[in-house]
Amino acid sequence: MKKLWKSLALLLVVAMVLTSVTVFTASAETPETLYLTPNANWKQSNARFAAYFFGNGETWVSMTDADGDGVYEVAVPAGYPNVIFCRMNPSATANNWNNKWNQTADLTIPTNGPDHYTVTENTWDSGGGTWTTMNSTCLHNELGEPATCDTPQFCSKCGEMVVAALGHNYDEAHNCLRCYGKASFTVAGSGAHLGTEWDTKNTANDMEYDPQTSTYTKVYENVAAGSYYLKCVRDHDWGTAYPSADKAYKVEVAGSTVTVTLTGTVVDVVVEAPHEHDYEAVVTPPSCTAAGYTTYTCSCGDTYTGDPVDATGHSYTDGTCGTCGAADPDYVAPTEPEVTEPEVTEPEVTEPEVTEPEVTEPEVTEPEATEPEATEPEATEPDATEPTEKPSVFTSILMAIINFFKKLLAYLGL
16 A cells, blocks of 8 residues: 555656646747847838748748837747748748748747847848847837937847838938938849849949939940840839839840939930941151051040051261261270371561662773774765763663652652
8 A cells, every 4th residue: 555655656746847847848938929120121122021930841921010010920830940031022922932032041949038030230131130029028228329211229228129210211312311321223124234134132233323413324335135124223122213114225236335324313225336446547657766656546545556667776877876866885986186286486577678779880981993994985074963972871770760750649649
């Protein structure tokens, strides 16, 4: 009998222990409901949300926001330790990976109370987040930074989001009146040059803003021939897109350039056929030391050089290049003989000696007396005139000098 009672007492103790373990295990079980607060990026384009549970098989469950507070909830199916929160395509009702737009990382459902997951701001895929307790009794009296256009406000104590991101408030020029930021625009549409078709998240198609003209611009080069459609989407969200209907354009010639501009709400598309170069040639002749070449320039600005011509080299004469005037480095000038100036002496000037000409009296000789022939001269009477005496040489010279001076005085009019 005692053995029976001991056995019953042991069974009672085991039952109590098992009950305690069961109660403890139940308190550590996963929460019945999970809550999701998407960030501003995830809320765009009227996205819906779903939870993918796995780890014991897999199942999809849609999430709902019944009270419209921006926090989505989902009932946790039994037996699933892991979850992935997903941003879904609102135009499709089926929950599958084909209709998924964005997702969190693989998450382990907490078993110690947290049941509210908040997606980190400014992230898209696997950007991380924070687990908090949705039913916390926190008074949220320690708030973090105020909410902005892109960032919600969180409680510094419990980490729960208190105020959702405010969103931008744009004017007609796409300037936010709240944060003074400028809207971004992305080209989304058809055609390989636009990347994935109708993709608002393709940052490669983001347009560049010019503050001088208040115009957004995107240029595509080497576009294939074909017909295309596009829209300019603000802040990667289909909620605002210009034009409201698709903008159609056609590329007639392959290799064309397509320029998309957005001014205000007006979208313009310009298609330019490939440019055909028309080059103008300018010849640069060779010099003694530099090669010559021809520069070809197109009106579009494209340019290149060609037709090289070797340098001509120097042509030296007496140590100097006759073409460019450069000095011959190997030239040795011939040595010039020393030039001495002859000594200049003034000739001695002497006055010529004036001598009077010697005047000599002509010798007077008596004629030789000869005896006349013994003939009787004819008896004639001699002339009664005296014989004239012949003038002397001195007299002749003196007369010549006197006549010269007479003529000179007459010439001079004296």
